[in-house]
Amino acid sequence: MNTERSKKLFEEAKKLLPGGVSSPVRAIKPYPFYTKKANGSKITDIDGNEYIDYVMGYGPLLLGHNYPAIKEAVIKQLSDGWLYGTPTELEVKLAREIIALYPSIDMTRFVSTGTEATMGALRAARGFTRKNKFIKIEGGFHGAHDAALVKAGSGATTLGTPDSAGVPADFTKNTLQVPYNDIEAMTDAITTYKEDVAAVIIEPVLGNIGPILPKKGYLEDVRKVTEENEVVLIFDEVITGFRLAMGGAQEYYGITPDMTTLGKILGGGFHIGVIGGKREIMETISPAGPVYQAGTFNGSPVSMTAGLAMISALKKEKVHEIVNRKGDAMRKALGDVISDMRLDYNVSGISSMFKVFFGDMPYNYQDALKCDKEKFNSFFKKMLSDGIFLPPSQFETNFLSLAHSQDDINKTVEAYQRNLK
Ligand SMILES: Cc1ncc(COP(=O)(O)O)c(C=O)c1O
Incomplete structure (x- = not known):
């Protein structure tokens, strides 16, 4: 595979962008490929190589690249302008759709990213409860904002710097951490700091270190202990929203959080974030209440249009049924490869997410750290040379889309078989 043009571009990029990239996970070693275009399940680099894509923009592209209905809706919107600085009917319509699909949500605030959504949700929870810790x-x-940057996700984990420099200790002193799937630790943290715990924020399925699934009853127990102690439960569904089901993980598992954050899939590849929740909490947000939140691009007409087109496509095309079936097929085939080869590896995942863990099946972050990262990294490179683009980290989830064909899945499974050897 010739990647000379990407190699050359990265040499220049390193002088112009920190680490040569615009977001850390993209810094594939020794250099990333530079994308020229993408369509359906495929992504093409500037040297003309084509890859089957399982990164899918890190989650948003559930329908695949370049999905016609989203493109057409956005192009139509562009002809009427793309930024007004005023309210639009579009945001009212999209709020109506989301509220109908997520019974836990009475009101929404539209922001531009998942990071802003979790930052705003935490601020609202703290403002509402008048407590400080979460x-x-x-x-x-939960995004790259100060208070949440404590043992956070794959970028930080892979680089071996779980806590970011530049975040004063004062800014994280109210951030408590507990292991996933450990209700005793959660209960202990809540009861120890009961007077000052505003919120629990949790990805219902841990998507940024896996996917790692909740043990049976865990999410129910989290709901119970937060409710009993008047702690706001925030489901961060930036990855799971519109993926596990139209109504996200909360629909799939039948749990009602107090607040929800959404992003990724909803925007169909355009920038979006949603803070949603119970009316009494949401009405603390400015200008209705004293919790400040604002943004030039909040409720962007382009993103609102993409969101409406996305929901309409998801309803029409039975996307979840089809994509989840592909997920089942992929996980089963990879499980068979691993057991045929007698490897001590494990396939995790749910719906359209999958991952081969190079080690025991993890149930929390510490388990996941025991996986063989070196082996994963050399496997990743072999897969890339075979035209399969996986997320470049043992701790990032692979995403399937509506666009992935049976042929893509077969080629991918064959490549796993070849390269796991
Ligand atoms: C669960 C979760 N929350 C929040 C975020 C932040 O979203 P964004 O990258 O849109 O700021 C991410 C991003 O990967 C995420 O996975």
């Missing part, structure tokens, strides 16, 4: 899950990622 509990997050070790290894959970």
Whole structure:
């Protein structure tokens, strides 16, 4: 595979962008490929190589690249302008759709990213309860904002710097951490700091270190202990929202959180974030209440349009049924490869997410750290040379889309078989 043009571009990029990239996970070693275009399940680099893509923009592209209905809706919107600085009917319509699909949500605030959504949700929970601390899950990622950057997600974990420089200790002193799937630790943290715990923020399925699935009853227990102690439960569904089901993990597992954050899939590849929740909490947000939140691009007409087109496509095309079936097929085939080869590896995942862990099946962050990262890294490179683009980390989830064909899946499974050897 010739990647000379990417190699050359990266040499220049290193002088112009920190680490040569615009976001750390993209810094594939020794250099990343530079994308020229993408369509369906395929991504093509500037040297003309084509890859089957399981990164899918790190989650948003559930319908695949370049999905016609999203593109057409956005192009139509562009002809009427793309930024107004005023309210639009689009945001009212999209709020109506989301509220109908997520019974836990009475009101929404539209922001531009998942990071802004979790930052705003935590601020609202703190403003509402007038308490300061929040509990997050070790290894959970809620975006790159100061208070949440404590043992956060794959970028930080892979680089071996779980806590970021430049974040004063004062800014994280109210961030408590507990292991995933450990209700005793969660209960202990809540009861120890009861007077001052505003919220628990949790990815219902730990997507940024896995996927790692909740043990049976864990999410129910989290709901119970937060409710009993008047702690706001925030489901961060930036990855799981519109993926596990239209109504996200909360629909799939039948749990009702107090607040929800959404992003990724909803925007169909355009920038979006949603803070959603119970009316009494949401009405603390400015200008209705004293919790400040604002943004030039909040409720962007382009993103609102993409969101409406996305929901309409998801409803029409039975996407979840089809994509989840592909997920089952992929996990089963990879499980068979691993057991035929007698490897001590494990396939994790749910719906359209899958991952081969190079080690025992993890149930939390510490388990996941025991996987063989070196082996994964050399496997990743072999897969890339075979035209299969996986997320470049043992701790990032692979995503399937509506666009992935049976042929893509067969080629991918064959490549796993070849390269796991
Ligand atoms: C669960 C979760 N929350 C929040 C975020 C932050 O979203 P964004 O990258 O859109 O800021 C991410 C990003 O990967 C995420 O996975």
